[in-house]
Structures are given as structure tokens and as C-alpha cells.
Amino acid sequence: MSQYTKNSPLGDGDLLADPIAQLAAWLDDAKGAGLIEPTAMALGTSVDGQPSVRIVLFKGFVGEDLSFYTNYEGRKGRELAQNPHCAATFWWDRLERQVRIEGTVEKLPEALSREYFYRRPRESQIGAMTSRQSAVVASREELDRRWEDNAQRLAGSEVPFPAFWGGYRLIPRSIEFWQGRRGRLHDRLLYTKNQNEWGVERLEP
Numbered sequence: 339m340s341q342y343t344k345n346s347p348l349g350d351g352d353l354l355a356d357p358i359a360q361l362a363a364w365l366d367d368a369k370g371a372g373l374i375e376p377t378a379m380a381l382g383t384s385v386d387g388q389p390s391v392r393i394v395l396f397k398g399f400v401g402e403d404l405s406f407y408t409n410y411e412g413r414k415g416r417e418l419a420q421n422p423h424c425a426a427t428f429w430w431d432r433l434e435r436q437v438r439i440e441g442t443v444e445k446l447p448e449a450l451s452r453e454y455f456y457r458r459p460r461e462s463q464i465g466a467m468t469s470r471q472s473a474v475v476a477s478r479e480e481l482d483r484r485w486e487d488n489a490q491r492l493a494g495s496e497v498p499f500p501a502f503w504g505g506y507r508l509i510p511r512s513i514e515f516w517q518g519r520r521g522r523l524h525d526r527l528l529y530t531k532n533q534n535e536w537g538v539e540r541l542e543p
């Protein structure tokens with residue numbers, strides 16, 4: 339059992355009043371902590387009462403919202419189309435910090451998705467257009483063959499932007515900051531949006 343002793347206690351006034359600015363600050367700390375994927379977050383979706391969770395990469399704030407990119411027709415894309423309410427969690431082990439976010443998603447404007455798509459390496463662009471995310475495939479060879487076919491067919495030309503691929507903005511309704519403390523009496527500060535104003539409460543660990 340780990341004893342969390344890294345951080346100084348989180349007093350009631352120690353976090354910024356704006357949880358978006360606070361999250362940005364903790365993300366900066368995580369990026370400086372030598373982690374492999376400091377922007378990785380677990381994204382939970384739910385349909386018909388059945389949750390499912392997977393990791394995606396946070397790709398920056400769009401206004402006050404968190405963006406991530408994926409295939410709109412994979413499992414998470416279909417689930418978000420059915421139920422846009424979702425949750426995301428960051429866990430930075432070296433920092434002994436967790437952030438939990440709940441809210442709803444909307445698709446990003448296509449222009450933003452395009453812009454991000456063409457900033458990615460060409461290999462990833464071909465990967466995104468090749469993958470029918472979450473579909474069953476007969477073999478690894480079939481997938482590799484489709485990737486090679488696309489790469490050859492498109493040699494020397496721009497990879498066409500796949501209409502089924504793009505970003506979401508997660509519009510947060512609540513954000514909880516958790517920091518480990520000795521003896522399991524961890525600090526938890528929960529921000530909730532009420533009529534466009536963020537309020538904050540402390541939760542028991």
C-alpha cells in the first residue's frame with residue numbers, strides 16, 4: 339500500500355477559482371513530470387445502462403472544453419451519438435493526482451478536425467482512413483494489406499480527409515481534483531457548474 343506524501347496539503351483556497359485554469363496547470367505539471375502519456379485520459383461512455391471505458395488522448399482546450407479525436411463510427415462514437423453524457427479521468431501516478439470530469443460531448447467543427455488531421459504524421463493519416471474502428475477484422479494481415487493498398491494508391495497525393503473521423507469537445511459540468519494524502523485522508527475538491535458559475539465543495543476521501 340502506497341502512502342501518498344508527495345504533495346503539500348490542498349487547503350480550501352489553494353486551487354484556482356476557475357477549474358479550467360486549474361486543470362491546465364495540473365496538465366502542465368504532468369507534462370513536466372516525465373510521464374509517458376501525461377495527456378491520456380480514461381473516457382467512459384454509456385448506453386442502455388452499460389458503461390464502457392477506454393483511454394484517449396486529450397488534445398487541448400477548445401474554449402473551456404476538452405478536445406479529443408477519434409473515429410466517429412467506432413464503439414465510442416456510436417455510443418456518444420446515442421448518449422452524449424460521458425465522463426473522463428486523468429491519473430498521474432508520479433504526481434499522486436487524479437482529475438475526474440463529467441459532462442457532455444459535441445462534435446468539433448470539421449474545419450478543426452481537418453486541421454488536426456493534417457498536422458498528424460502521414461502514417462497516422464493513412465491509419466485513420468484505413469481503420470474501421472471497433473469492427474471485427476479477419477486477420478492482422480488483412481488490416482496491413484488495406485493499409486498498404488491505401489499507401490500505394492495515395493503515393494504522392496494528399497490523404498483524403500475521412501468523413502468518419504474527427505474531434506469532440508467535452509463540455510464539463512463538474513471537475514474534481516484529487517490529491518493523495520497520508521493515511522488515506524486524501525484531498526478532494528469538486529467544482530460544479532451552476533447557471534454558468536463554478537462553485538466548489540470539499541468531499542470526504
Ligand SMILES: Cc1cc2nc3c(=O)[nH]c(=O)nc-3n(C[C@H](O)[C@H](O)[C@H](O)COP(=O)(O)O)c2cc1C
Nearest residue numbers: 375378392393394395407408409412413414415472
Ligand atoms: C495511451 C493510449 C492513447 C490512445 N489514444 C486514443 C485516441 O486519442 N483516440 C482514439 O480513438 N483511440 C485512442 N486509443 C485507443 C482507445 O483506447 C481504443 O482502443 C479505441 O479508441 C477504440 O475504442 P472504442 O472501440 O470504444 O471506440 C488510445 C489508447 C491508448 C492506450
